[in-house]
Amino acid sequence: MGSLVTLKRSHYRRFLRWYPPSWRDRYGEELLALIEDEWGTKAPSPRYRRAIARAGLRERAHATGLVGQGRGSATQLRSGSLVVLSAWTLFVLAGIGFQKTSEHFAQAVPLASRPTGQDAFNTVALFAVVSLVAVVLGVAATLPALATFLRSGGLRQVRRHVIRSVTGSALVVAGVVPLSLWAHHLSRYQRNGGDGAYSWAFVALALLVAATLASWTVTAAAVAQRLTLSHAVLRIEACLAFVVAGSMGAVTIATFLWWDTLATHASWFLQGSPIGRSSSSLSLTMVAIVSLMSVAVLFAMAGVVRISSSWRQFSSTPPDAVTGGALQS
DSSP: OHHHHHHHHHHHGGGGGGSOHHHHHHHHHHHHHHHHHHHTTSOOOHHHHHHHHHHHHHHHHHHHTSSOSOSOHHHHHHHHHHHHHHHHHHHHHHHHHHHHHTTTGGGTSOGGGHHHHHHHHHHHHHHHHHHHHHHHHHHHHTHHHHHHHHHTTGGGGGHHHHHHHHHHHHHHHHHHHHHHHHHTTSOHHIIIIIOHHHHHHHHHHHHHHHHHHHHHHHHHHHHHTTOOEEHHHHHHHHHHHHHHHHHHHHHHHHHHHHHHHHHHHOHHHHHTOOTTOOOOSOOHHHHHHHHHHHHHHHHHHHHHHHHHHHHHHHHTSOTTOEEOSOOOO
């Protein structure tokens, strides 16, 4: 009987994976004892498992400072910046979809209406570059802290995240090359839904890209939470987060204006139909793209609000203070 209980407790330990390491170290054994008292040798119900998962994810959010207000202004600033970064990653997926949808659009728009669509497209491109530059500058600002983290053996702490992200990137590269060669042998109509096999292959690659971007975002967050960042660097990160969020909003508005122009003057382009053919102005692809952009902007705004709420308190702390290096996920 004792061996059976030991086996069950070992099985229950899988539930602890939902919780951050710091929480597991402090409360893990208590949770295992609680589960054991309630369920004995029986398997917990699906409802109970879901409750454990929700509680664990909530604790992870608290541990990273993504929710709650009790971990200090520096942590709030850091977590708000990470929220904006995560939202930007989601936004990039929508941007990839828009880039593919808008390929060679100027050829389909009547000459008189072309400037409006081109101006909207140029605005999208401009603020997309601005957001990318802001993200790159944010990464560059953390490089000294990252070098210190790696020299101290920090890579071991995030090794699984890095391996997963690198593997995903390799698979993306392996998929992009043959799909690009395939696309060169197809017409615009075939690339925009006319060829079923190509469409499914593109969707599969898009899902792989999404998963890889999400993986790299998790990796970046895991590393960022462990870095020791100075007061000045955190201030830079927060300011750049404002730039990224604002750029995302501008891109979303410009994308909607581009969509409106195409829907009015060249609806066939949005449907992938031959030029001049009467088509519906409602494009499910554009609905999905703009909706995804809007959701990402809302998340970014949540990060900005988090930064703003802690900015005054953070600014009043000693400028030589440093934060980080202790958080885990």
